[in-house]
Amino acid sequence: MDSSWQATEDWARRLDGEDPLARFREDFHRPAGTIYMDGNSLGLLSHSAEKAVLAALAGWRDKAIGGWLEADPPWFTLGEDLGRLQAALVGARPGEVVVTGSTTVNLHNLLGSFYRPSDQRRRILADELDFPSDIYAMRGHLALRGLDPEGDLMLVRSRDGRTITEEDVVDAITDEVALVVLPSVFYRSGQLLDLPLLTRAAHERGALIGFDLSHSVGVVPHNLSDWDVDFAFWCNYKYLNGGPGCTASLYVNQRHHGTPPGLAGWWGYKKDRQFDMSLEWEGAGDAGAWQIGTIPVLATAAVAGALRVTLEAGMEAIRAKSLRLTEYLIFLADELLSDAPDGFSVGTPRKPARRGGHVALEHPEAVRIVKALCSRGVVPDFRPPDVIRLAPVPLYCTFEDVWQTVRHLQEIVERRDYKHYPPGRGTIA
Ligand SMILES: *Cc1c(COP(=O)(O)O)cnc(C)c1O
Numbered sequence: 001m002d003s004s005w006q007a008t009e010d011w012a013r014r015l016d017g018e019d020p021l022a023r024f025r026e027d028f029h030r031p032a033g034t035i036y037m038d039g040n041s042l043g044l045l046s047h048s049a050e051k052a053v054l055a056a057l058a059g060w061r062d063k064a065i066g067g068w069l070e071a072d073p074p075w076f077t078l079g080e081d082l083g084r085l086q087a088a089l090v091g092a093r094p095g096e097v098v099v100t101g102s103t104t105v106n107l108h109n110l111l112g113s114f115y116r117p118s119d120q121r122r123r124i125l126a127d128e129l130d131f132p133s134d135i136y137a138m139r140g141h142l143a144l145r146g147l148d149p150e151g152d153l154m155l156v157r158s159r160d161g162r163t164i165t166e167e168d169v170v171d172a173i174t175d176e177v178a179l180v181v182l183p184s185v186f187y188r189s190g191q192l193l194d195l196p197l198l199t200r201a202a203h204e205r206g207a208l209i210g211f212d213l214s215h216s217v218g219v220v221p222h223n224l225s226d227w228d229v230d231f232a233f234w235c236n237y238k239y240l241n242g243g244p245g246c247t248a249s250l251y252v253n254q255r256h257h258g259t260p261p262g263l264a265g266w267w268g269y270k271k272d273r274q275f276d277m278s279l280e281w282e283g284a285g286d287a288g289a290w291q292i293g294t295i296p297v298l299a300t301a302a303v304a305g306a307l308r309v310t311l312e313a314g315m316e317a318i319r320a321k322s323l324r325l326t327e328y329l330i331f332l333a334d335e336l337l338s339d340a341p342d343g344f345s346v347g348t349p350r351k352p353a354r355r356g357g358h359v360a361l362e363h364p365e366a367v368r369i370v371k372a373l374c375s376r377g378v379v380p381d382f383r384p385p386d387v388i389r390l391a392p393v394p395l396y397c398t399f400e401d402v403w404q405t406v407r408h409l410q411e412i413v414e415r416r417d418y419k420h421y422p423p424g425r426g427t428i429a
Helices: 009-017 022-027 047-071 080-088 101-116 132-144 166-172 195-204 271-276 297-315 315-337 366-375 397-413
Strands: 097-099 123-127 155-156 177-183 208-212 231-234 249-252 360-363 381-384 387-390
Touching: 009 397, 047 101, 047 297, 080 097, 080 297, 101 177, 101 208, 101 231, 101 249, 123 132, 123 166, 123 195, 132 315, 155 166, 155 397, 166 177, 166 195, 166 208, 195 208, 195 231, 271 366, 297 315, 315 360, 315 397, 366 381, 366 387, 366 397
Parallel strands: 123 155, 123 177, 177 208, 208 231
Antiparallel strands: 097 249, 231 249, 360 387, 381 387
16 A cells, blocks of 8 residues: 555545546446445446447337347347457456356356266365355255255355465365365455466366356456366346346356256357257357356346446456555545444455455444444445445545545444444345
8 A cells, every 4th residue: 555645535535536437437327415335236327338228128119029130239149249248358268258147047057067076076165255145056056966965065164254265275175076166256355366376276186166256347357268267157237237137147168168058048059040949959169058048138238338338447447446445445444443432343355466346344333333324325235244345336436435434434433323223234234
């Protein structure tokens, strides 16, 4: 960090003045009167995404069935076309990414292909800080194959309850492990794992490896193909701003193209022959083979529109600003919040290379503090047991937003404002 940084509003404004991505803020609808720090749960609507959805509706209205080939862009190859654009975002070769399905369904499909247990190697390795849906999916696959959903899923333990040590993962890749599935960035602490190191370790030990990129895509650059990752999957509604429940994505290394998908369907058929309606499977020669059924066009249109903004800003510039924003947030938390009653602790790794796009502040009264923040127009989120997650999203958040958020936090604890709010979290934390 820059030692000249100051915990003042003027300084925050000065950082905004030097921000090369500042103009992108105007590309987004920001809920009136709020400071939005929750883009790692649901990214905001851009004008570009809004237009793309309206254009998809117009295509349906004006062309009806003709839209499959004649809409702009045509619906029939939307998953593949968008996949090519996203490939640039994650360092993949064209044909290795397709926009399809939902995150968890994609994991199921990929497990169906790449979890190939043998008598000797029958285990899956994951970790105890995983997003729960991934664990449910992996246990489901073990059960489907008559294996033990508890014993055959090995979970790397966290040493501190926040992070996973790469060494511990590597040590756990024994000759019983067939497949390793891990997140890139942990949804709670925001720790970024060393994906190339883990990929090398898995391959040296004879296991395949796949990553859930939901919390890193759009805010951290990736080089999936150079790293030689076997597969990956992610949602598009967080840092990629594709809208609630929008179509997700998957990556399959070209080395594995031709492997049958776990959950085959006609949308994964060779595109030019799909309408032959043959009962014999002839899958697409690339990641497109992992599509299942008809692409949800309206839920994909926004992904396409939103992607334009991210590609225009560029991943390197986004990452550079993201690290400055999170650095400034951690700096302000140290300066203004560390003497607070009961204290806040920063649960996110301080080394930039180990951090994704959000910062986790821990406080025993986190639930009530989050409610107090919301009533002041700051939108964070809460993750049990005691984490306030703050995501200053580079495309639409400012250093001033970060400053305001921390000032509100300081007042809320100093004045004990949070005591006016009932404990207990809402249905959506
Ligand atoms: C958000 C998120 C998901 C979401 O899964 P869906 O199937 O889209 O609901 C999965 N994994 C991680 C790590 C996430 O952060």
